[in-house]
Amino acid sequence: MELSNELEANLRELASAGPVELRENGARVAPLSTLSWEVRGTPAKPLLHLWSAQHNLTRRVLAITDQSEERLALAVERFGRSRPDRLEFVRVSMERSARDLNREEFCRWITAVCATQFPDETPESFSTHQDLEHSLSGNYPRGSLRSGKSFWAVLAANESETTGNAARCVAFGLLWLDHLRGSANRGSVAGLRLLLPKELVAAVVHLLPAIHSQIRLEIYEYDRAREILEQVTPSSLTNLSSWLVPFREAQSLFDRAKPDLDRIISLAPARIAVHPNVPSRQVTLRFHGLSFARWDDGKLFFGVPDSRQELTASNHNQLRHLLRDLEVHRNSLASDVMHSRYRAQPERWLESLVREDVTRIDAALDRRFAYTQVLANAGGEHGILDVLSVTRSGRVAILELKASEFLSLPLQAADYWLRIRRHLEQGDLTRYGYFPGVELQTAPPIIYLVAPALRFHPVTDRLLRMLTPQLEFVRVGLSENWRRGIRVVLRQ
Numbered sequence: 001m002e003l004s005n006e007l008e009a010n011l012r013e014l015a016s017a018g019p020v021e022l023r024e025n026g027a028r029v030a031p032l033s034t035l036s037w038e039v040r041g042t043p044a045k046p047l048l049h050l051w052s053a054q055h056n057l058t059r060r061v062l063a064i065t066d067q068s069e070e071r072l073a074l075a076v077e078r079f080g081r082s083r084p085d086r087l088e089f090v091r092v093s094m095e096r097s098a099r100d101l102n103r104e105e106f107c108r109w110i111t112a113v114c115a116t117q118f119p120d121e122t123p124e125s126f127s128t129h130q131d132l133e134h135s136l137s138g139n140y141p142r143g144s145l146r147s148g149k150s151f152w153a154v155l156a157a158n159e160s161e162t163t164g165n166a167a168r169c170v171a172f173g174l175l176w177l178d179h180l181r182g183s184a185n186r187g188s189v190a191g192l193r194l195l196l197p198k199e200l201v202a203a204v205v206h207l208l209p210a211i212h213s214q215i216r217l218e219i220y221e222y223d224r225a226r227e228i229l230e231q232v233t234p235s236s237l238t239n240l241s242s243w244l245v246p247f248r249e250a251q252s253l254f255d256r257a258k259p260d261l262d263r264i265i266s267l268a269p270a271r272i273a274v275h276p277n278v279p280s281r282q283v284t285l286r287f288h289g290l291s292f293a294r295w296d297d298g299k300l301f302f303g304v305p306d307s308r309q310e311l312t313a314s315n316h317n318q319l320r321h322l323l324r325d326l327e328v329h330r331n332s333l334a335s336d337v338m339h340s341r342y343r344a345q346p347e348r349w350l351e352s353l354v355r356e357d358v359t360r361i362d363a364a365l366d367r368r369f370a371y372t373q374v375l376a377n378a379g380g381e382h383g384i385l386d387v388l389s390v391t392r393s394g395r396v397a398i399l400e401l402k403a404s405e406f407l408s409l410p411l412q413a414a415d416y417w418l419r420i421r422r423h424l425e426q427g428d429l430t431r432y433g434y435f436p437g438v439e440l441q442t443a444p445p446i447i448y449l450v451a452p453a454l455r456f457h458p459v460t461d462r463l464l465r466m467l468t469p470q471l472e473f474v475r476v477g478l479s480e481n482w483r484r485g486i487r488v489v490l491r492q
Contacts, residue, residue: 002043002044003063003064004039004042004044004046007046007048007061007074011039014032014091015032017069019033019092020089020091021090022050022087023088023089023090024057024085024088025125026125026127027125027127027129028128029055035052035055036051036052037049037051045061047059047061048061059076059085059087061087062074062077063075070090070091071088071090072088073087074087074088102158103128103138103139103158106158107127107141110141110143111123111126113227114143114195121145121146121152123154124151125143126141126142126143126154127143135459136172136175137172140156140157140172140173141156142155144180144189146187148187150187150188150189150190151180151187152189152191152218153173153180153189153193155169155173155192155194156195156196157194157195157200158197159197159199161196161197163199163202163203166206166415167408167414168407170207170408171407171408171411173194174192174211174463175462176192177189177192178466192215192216192217194217194218194220196219196221197221198223201221203240205219205232205234205237206240208234209418209468210411210414210415210417211466211467212465212466212469218231219231219234220232242375242419243375243376244374244375244376244423245374245376247432247434248433250278253276253278254283257274257295261285261300267319268287268323268326271287271327272286272287273352275372277373278373282294282296284307287323287330288326288348288349288352289345289348289352290341290344290345290348291307292322293311293319294307299311304326304344326341329341329342332483346404347385348385349403349483350385351372351385351387353483354387354399354401354450355387358370360488361399361476361486361488362391362448364392365389365391366391366438369390371387372387374386374388374434375416385402386401386416387401388434393441394439394440394441395443395446396420396429396435396440396445396446397446397447397448399450400413400448402450402451403452404451405456407459409449409451410463410467410473411467413449413473417444417471444470444471447472447473448474448475448476449473451477452478452482453478453479454477460475475490477491
């Protein structure tokens with residue numbers, strides 16, 4: 001059968017069998033139901049024309065490369081391109097969500113604005129396709145800009161992205177750059193361009209000193225209303241502000257709450273830890289890391305997951321019952337490891353074990369010091385917890401804890417390192433009451449990445465290689481049954 005006839009027969013069959021969408025080089029173009037189409041030209045190399053009010057696409061079809069009930073994939077060429085593109089008609093089981101549609105509309109806008117703002121470069125392969133094999137997120141449109149045999153990797157963040165996701169955005173950008181550099185049949189990749197909304201720029205620029213100096217990275221702020229990109233000069237931005245919580249204030253808050261808390265702590269003293277929160281002026285009680293009670297200006301509240309019920313003489317037995325329930329289910333020897341009490345907040349449980357004795361992580365650490373919530377305005381992201389300690393020789397140590405795979409762990413650690421290093425250089429740690437009696441080294445902090453050995457994300461090493469050598473990392477892998485006691489099985 002001639003290629004033109006085979007192509008037309010396959011398209012008619014797909015269109016009649018249910019919802020189908022058109023994709024080009026992995027990027028969604030439109031549902032086939034909204035497009036008109038025709039096959040014309042020579043039978044051996046026909047032209048496929050697809051059009052609607054919003055789209056007009058003509059490609060010369062070279063071959064059918066994949067054909068099944070779910071997909072028709074074509075090798076096609078277009079004017080001015082030496083290499084074939086990939087056109088796909090993919091059957092979809094349901095209507096796409098508003099989120100997917102918005103994400104794809106944003107990808108199309110990014111492609112168009114890049115074509116306008118970089119007139120000497122050609123946008124290629126912009127997509128929001130999730131690529132699990134190469135750890136590429138569908139949340140960030142990505143592509144490349146070609147000029148001759150040279151390319152720039154490009155990744156954009158949507159306006160809905162929060163400043164707390166700056167490390168995540170940079171991580172996926174670096175992975176995209178690394179992927180393009182490792183791809184076959186490509187010219188040189190000059191570097192990475194990140195296209196960001198105004199709200200995210202400062203948080204990303206803050207991370208630039210953590211990136212390896214050999215990586216060329218440019219930041220552009222976009223304005224969708226004016227449809228422009230403006231390159232950001234990092235030196236024109238001030239450093240992100242961060243504030244240390246004065247340790248004396250945390251101790252003072254705990255001292256105020258202690259008389260009220262002692263009667264609860266006495267019910268399970270080996271299991272309960274106290275966490276003063278200076279910004280909120282509250283003190284939280286945690287049972288193996290799980291929050292179950294809080295003190296707020298002389299009043300006590302309890303409950304899991306939210307401590308909302310005020311403790312009174314009439315409901316004190318309810319608190320005792322809750323603690324007995326935690327003793328059974330929030331226990332390293334619990335028989336039901338799928339119970340919600342057992343599985344909740346694993347990072348907090350891990351933190352409680354590490355704080356009991358940081359020398360379980362490294363014998364060089366000083367067991368007297370394990371601070372949490374040191375920064376008032378830079379909390380952990382997605383359950384990552386930071387413990388600040390010091391070696392016996394006086395070098396500040398950052399412990400980043402994660403109980404499950406988390407892709408941007410190295411970048412999140414770098415963010416915290418940059419903030420703590422600045423406070424160390426300014427003498428804030430000593431001035432705010434941390435590490436009393438210790439003469440702190442001026443050397444940059446050392447970072448321990450702590451997680452179960454099998455739970456480090458596969459891209460961790462790739463990301464570490466793309467960070468500045470000034471960041472000294474020690475990767476500490478724990479045994480899978482860490483709840484029964486911390487045992488280091490990997491140290492790199």
